[in-house]
Amino acid sequence: MEAGIVGLPNVGKSTLFNALTASQAAQSENYPFCTIEPNEGIVSVPDDRLTKITQYIVPQKVIPSALKLVDIAGIVKGASDGEGLGNKFLSHIRQVDAILQVVRCFEDPDVIHVSGNVDPVADIDTIETELVLADMQTLENALGKAQRTARSGDKEAKLRVSVIEKCNAHLESEQPLRTLSLTEAELAAISSYGLMTAKPILYIANVGEDDLEGKDPLVDKVRQHAKDSGADVVCVSAKLESEIAELDESDRDEMLSDVGLEEPALNSIARAAYKTLGLESFFTAGEKEVRAWPFAIGASAPQAAGVIHTDFESKFIRAEIYTLDDLEEYKAEKDIRQAGKLRVEGKGYIMQDGDICHFLINP
Template sequence: MKLGIVGLPNVGKSTLFNSLTKAGAESANYPFCTIDPNVGVVPVPDERLDVLAKMHNSGKIVPAVIEFVDIAGLVKGASKGEGLGNQFLSNIREVDAIVHVVRCFEDSNIVHVDGSIDPLRDIETINLELIFSDIEILDRRHAKAVKAAKSDKKALGEVQFIERLKTFLEEEHLAKNFELNNEDEEGWFSEYNLLTAKPVIYAANVAEDDLADDGVNNAQVAKVREFAEAEKSEVFVICAQIEQEIAELDDEEKKMFLDDLGLSESGLEKLIRASYKLLGLISYLTTGEMETKAWTITNGTKAPQAAGKIHTDFERGFIRAEVVSYDDIVANGGKSGAKEKGLVRSEGKEYVVKDGDVIEFLFNV
């Protein structure tokens, strides 16, 4: 999974990126300090892996990972080359979802490019630039489709589809809310890879005092939540500066620090939970003496396709899956104990994998 962190300059993007990845992206109180997109790969915290590894004397633990891309601050006119322009918009096209950092705190020492704190205005600024960039993509595709339509009736259908979609965007709607009527339209829409079609998670960056109640009493956060609900997006509240401090601590110190703040989880954990929910992702687990590993799949994936995540040969030669729930393994002291109780099931090609399934695949080479 790849997430792109975006937002206006000086909203806390690079600070958040630093805290999530410990990658040391430069952070400063001026626009465009992030000149190239920084990339960091972060393991997904999952205590189930530690438990399984101890039970089965695994040689190593391999968690699922998320790749974060920190993209330079966008400004009005970015789609036309203002600021650092289109090169950053193109970086967003490569991600699975967008983490949109919005500033919900007052601090006279940190400059805001528009002179005041207004998260909905900031969201609109970014969304408009993404829309303008998408319209440029559609214009280029439209020109090709018009030429093709002279000899291809299907291309004529695409021309009409593009015109309808472009009108929708010009009315300042996001592509993800556009209604698709048939398989052809779904195919074309997928090919365009539009920025405003991507799922969005809003990171409401607040002051430390607003963390304990999850921003409930912050009027700016309330506005972001209302907007996100209408857009079917996720929101999580974070203090990027605090997250950066947490990132320097070991696990025990981190827990104490969070307890002192009245928090049960870090911003990274909040973000991962929101990302998995938004993208409809779950994890199944494999365990043994060699390794214990988490595999990320889409909710609803059947056993052969889940096996294909490990190796394509597993999917092609799939025979069956030996499945036991994580809870049953823990309750019975390990996989062998669960097997003795008859809790290990043999599942076929139609089995839909569930979060926390511990699976061993049987296949023909």
């Protein structure tokens, strides 16, 4: 699963991405930032449950869950018609699973806004309009083929035509597809189109260094917009975070204390992006490693096992599961087992956030 960072010019998008890069590179080898390409990287998702587990199970390594972030080319008005780097922007955003939009929520006469004035909701509308127009074009191109196939009596094609028309009507009302209720069958019918406004979104309010809690009225506007669209908001000073990320651990802790932060705001972004992607974590724990693994909310035990290795899903027999609460109460896995608290779950089990698991598979 991956999330794309988007934004207009001069809103702090690249500064934020570079801060994430520097922050991860400065951490220990168990928390790596892996650069895939100049604009892509893997970022770990901080989870204090890992620390709690290792109080009882001491491993050689601790490995957090991770997600892929993509710094997507900047967008300008008219991108849906190919303006600026519009085509590159659109092709990249079609490939990601969620959108992280950075919006500027601070005034600075030395940093000129592309529109001449700072208005984060207008920035949001600019990008959303381009994505709406691009999605309409995609669906219009797909409609003719779907209609021709539907004439032959193909049931799937008939459903596809119906869903395309339903989506187009929604887009024509200037509403993104993420606000349209579709059944699983309807979603499957259009899943191959990479519709951008159907992707979940997280708004990142880039605030001034003197407004780390996001009390500026500009941030309130973003929060209200996000509330109306069912999205979340995270506040961050990209400039401050980039400075913090370049420090060694002792200096970083001192600077965080000086500005009143318990942890870098980048950690909040990673966790919020994880949530936006619809992910939760299960854990595997042993002497070799304690590790968090991502799974899609609603995934079955075999599907979760497949995250570890693709063969594990088809070879799944059962899962042995306990919780952090069990571990904190009984102190050791063997004592959890002896107390009869180790649950045995089959193929129909739906994974819960925080499950600590052993998967048994066929050889």
